[in-house]
Amino acid sequence: MFCKNCGREIDEHAYVCPYCGALAATPVPAESPAPTTRVNGLGIAGFVVSLVSLGLGYFFVIASIVGLVLSIVGMCLRKKYTSCNGLAVAGLVLGIISTLIWAIVWIAVGTTLALIL
């Protein structure tokens, strides 16, 4: 290749031109691998299902449990993901709350029914 400063032919791998001392080649920055975003889909699903189950738990108690399970799985696998891991934790908390609330409601309903009947 040729020196950009003086135009003389220099070694292909030369870092500095031996004739004029100008920088011949700009050092190539070490290739950094493109950061891959791996979204924790299970965490998102767990969070959404838990959130929905908070409102619909009376009709779909199973939704609370599904949300809880999805969030737990999402949390266990969180090291594999780089994004949305917080949602798995939030989903777990919501899932526990939702399951507890609706379990209490159903126990209360069951107890009341048992007393009436």
Ligand SMILES: [Zn+2]
């Ligand atoms: Zn030169």
